[in-house]
Amino acid sequence: MRPIVRLVRPPPRAPVSAGAPDGLRTAVSPTAASLGDPAAVMAETDPMAEESQVAAGGNGDGGDDGGGGTDHTGLRRNLGFRDLVVYGLLFIAPMAPVGVFGTLDAKSHGAVALVYVVATVAMAFTAFSYAQMVRVAPQAGSVFTYARKGLGEGPGFVAGWMAMLDYLLIPAVAYLFAGIAMEALVPAVDRWVWTGIAVVLTTLLNLWGVRAAARVGFAVLATEIAVLLVFVVSAVVVLVRDGARRDWWSPLVGDASFSLAAVLGAVSVAVLSYLGFDAIASFAEEVTGGSAKVARALLFCLALAGVLFVAQTWLVALLEPVSSAELAADPGKQGSAFYDAVDASVGDWLHDLVAASKAIGAAFAALAGQAAGGRLLFAMGRDRRLPHLLARTDGGVPRVALLVSATVTMVAAVWAARRDDGLDHLVSVVDVGALTAFVLLHASVVGWFAVRRAEGPPHVLKHVVAPVVGAAILLAVIVEASVEAQVVGVVWLGVGLVVLAVQGASRTR
Numbered sequence: 481m482r483p484i485v486r487l488v489r490p491p492p493r494a495p496v497s498a499g500a501p502d503g504l505r506t507a508v509s510p511t512a513a514s515l516g517d518p519a520a521v522m523a524e525t526d527p528m529a530e531e532s533q534v535a536a537g538g539n540g541d542g543g544d545d546g547g548g549g550t551d552h553t554g555l556r557r558n559l560g561f562r563d564l565v566v567y568g569l570l571f572i573a574p575m576a577p578v579g580v581f582g583t584l585d586a587k588s589h590g591a592v593a594l595v596y597v598v599a600t601v602a603m604a605f606t607a608f609s610y611a612q613m614v615r616v617a618p619q620a621g622s623v624f625t626y627a628r629k630g631l632g633e634g635p636g637f638v639a640g641w642m643a644m645l646d647y648l649l650i651p652a653v654a655y656l657f658a659g660i661a662m663e664a665l666v667p668a669v670d671r672w673v674w675t676g677i678a679v680v681l682t683t684l685l686n687l688w689g690v691r692a693a694a695r696v697g698f699a700v701l702a703t704e705i706a707v708l709l710v711f712v713v714s715a716v717v718v719l720v721r722d723g724a725r726r727d728w729w730s731p732l733v734g735d736a737s738f739s740l741a742a743v744l745g746a747v748s749v750a751v752l753s754y755l756g757f758d759a760i761a762s763f764a765e766e767v768t769g770g771s772a773k774v775a776r777a778l779l780f781c782l783a784l785a786g787v788l789f790v791a792q793t794w795l796v797a798l799l800e801p802v803s804s805a806e807l808a809a810d811p812g813k814q815g816s817a818f819y820d821a822v823d824a825s826v827g828d829w830l831h832d833l834v835a836a837s838k839a840i841g842a843a844f845a846a847l848a849g850q851a852a853g854g855r856l857l858f859a860m861g862r863d864r865r866l867p868h869l870l871a872r873t874d875g876g877v878p879r880v881a882l883l884v885s886a887t888v889t890m891v892a893a894v895w896a897a898r899r900d901d902g903l904d905h906l907v908s909v910v911d912v913g914a915l916t917a918f919v920l921l922h923a924s925v926v927g928w929f930a931v932r933r934a935e936g937p938p939h940v941l942k943h944v945v946a947p948v949v950g951a952a953i954l955l956a957v958i959v960e961a962s963v964e965a966q967v968v969g970v971v972w973l974g975v976g977l978v979v980l981a982v983q984g985a986s987r988t989r
Contacts, residue, residue: 559767561777563694564760568781570697571650571756571848573841574704576785577793578834579657580749582817585797586808587746590726591734593794595743599750600786605950606918607757607782609925611775612942614761616928616935618771622761622852623917623924624859630924630932634980639920640860641976642969645913647853648885650755652892653906654846655679659897661839665832672897679893682847683886686854689877693847700844707837708792714826715795722825724798731797735804748960752911753789756845757781758918759852762859766876799825850889854882865983905964912961912969915954922947922954 577584577596585592613626624640631639659675666674685693734743760777767773799821807814822830858878861870870881896902928934929943938944958966 559694559763561773562698564763564767564774564777565781565784566694566698566701567763567848567851568757568760568777569785570701570841570844571759571852572754572781572785573654573756573838573845574701574708574785574788575792575834575838575841576753577750577789578818578838580753581793581796582807582814584746584750584793585800585804585817586811586814587742587749588804589734589737589739589742589808590730590797590804591732591738591743592746592797592804593731593790594734595746595750596753596786596789596793597732598743599747599754600782600789602747602950602953603751603754603757603782604779605946605953606921607778608942609918609922609947609950610758610761610778612925613921613928614764614774614778615771618764618774619859622758622764622856622859623921624856624865626924627917627920628863630926630928631920634984635920635923637860637865637980637983638973638976639917639924640856640865641979642913642920642973643917644853644856644860645969645972646755646910646917647759647849647856648888649892649906649910649913651846651849651853651885651889652896653910654842654849655889655893656896656902656906657842658839658846659893661835661842664835665839670897672894675893675897676890678843678846679886679890682843682850683882686847686851686882686886687877687879689875693851697844697847700840704837704841707833708788711822711826711830711834712791712795714830715799718825719795719798725801726798726803728798731794737805744956745960748957750789751957754782754785755911755914756849756852757785758914759848762852762855796821801825846889850882850885853885853889854878857881857884909962909965909968912958912965913972915958915961916969916973919951919954919958922951 581592584595588595610622610626613630617625617629619625623643624636626636627639628636655675655678656671658678659671659673662674662678663669663671685696757778760781761774764771764774796818800817801821801824802813802817807817813820819831819834822834855878857866857870858873858881859871860866861868861881870878870884872878872880892906896906899905925943925947930938958969961969
């Protein structure tokens with residue numbers, strides 16, 4: 481029997497690029513240019529674009545089908561606009577000014593509402609830069625991903641490394657706030673126990689999945705806003721009935737000793753109230769509807785937080801029984817100034833209600849921060865800038881990264897809760913990492929749009945002026961930060977540069 485011979489047509493030769501000299505012509509992939517697929521062309525020329533395709537559809541092992549037990553590096557897309565806003569506001573906390581009102585009132589010479597107006601405008605530059613870059617690189621990892629895209633691998637790692645300090649320590653501060661508030665309500669249990677309980681419960685919720693955490697977070701956020709509305713209504717009733725203790729416009733114009741320098745000095749503290757809104761960008765791979773929804777959520781969250789902050793500080797300033805000068809002369813009263821004003825004008829019942837709301841709200845602010853930190857570790861692990869084990873997911877949830885984030889946060893929070901000066905140490909160092917990462921974010925906008933001109937001629941106002949102004953504001957805030965924060969930031973940066981150098985040396989072998 482004669483064997484059957486099949487003639488197989490050889491694959492066509494790849495066309496060569498026109499205009500290249502003989503011997504130097506490069507083949508054009510038939511799967512990209514010859515098929516007219518611009519996304520494929522981008523994936524072949526830009527590794528970040530390839531990662532975007534992997535993020536959207538899995539990693540080649542079938543993607544994320546939502547089933548349990550399968551480890552891969554795909555995240556599940558199931559978040560909407562409301563979920564993103566919930567995470568952002570949870571991390572910020574609608575009543576964030578409660579703890580710093582007295583400090584800001586004293587520093588600004590009574591112009592505390594103006595401080596938050598200026599701070600909101602200042603942070604709007606950062607939000608705008610996030611909105612620009614999330615469209616370019618809609619991936620988990622936030623500023624780590626954007627700096628890689630706009631500045632390169634090295635600056636990208638530095639941005640992620642500095643942001644990691646913030647994402648690990650801010651949740652620790654929030655957990656500690658929750659523990660302190662619960663200890664005030666139930667003194668029989670030590671604060672470190674409450675702190676540990678808060679870490680465990682919120683970690684379990686995060687491990688359950690981002691969608692489930694968002695649902696519970698929405699209920700908590702609604703409760704916080706309800707308490708805030710109770711305060712607003714009560715304050716308005718008291719002001720209408722009894723009148724204001726200060727001039728009605730003083731929260732905007734300050735007292736007789738008002739100065740712009742004093743307001744700017746207070747802004748350097750007030751911007752810390754906004755840290756966390758950027759966590760929205762870390763969920764870019766889990767949102768339905770594309771990157772435009774993430775950009776809108778970032779801007780909406782910042783604007784809403786600004787309105788809430790200005791409104792509550794304006795009202796409490798009008799209720800404040802002591803002047804800003806008296807608060808400046810007695811720093812011991814600054815931490816409780818908000819509560820003292822509520823007690824003196826409305827009553828103890830609102831004090832307890834606000835305290836309970838702050839306890840729950842702080843725990844869920846930490847939940848949002850832990851979730852964002854887990855996504856950052858996940859992204860850096862996927863890029864092999866950190867151990868690749870961090871990039872493993874189970875059912876679309878980065879459980880390994882979340883557990884690592886929770887462990888570090890638990891250690892820091894419980895350590896601080898067991899020390900009398902623990903809160904001071906944590907609060908003094910949490911901001912410098914995020915602010916440094918934000919500066920690199922602004923530089924990424926300039927790098928991608930203006931220097932590389934990756935999307936054609938840049939828009940001077942959006943791609944040069946706005947990010948440069950935003951970076952300048954943040955650098956001024958870093959200069960005004962505490963010496964301890966600056967030292968921690970420099971040391972952490974130094975460690976990161978050593979890690980980067982070791983990685984670079986190992987990759988060149």
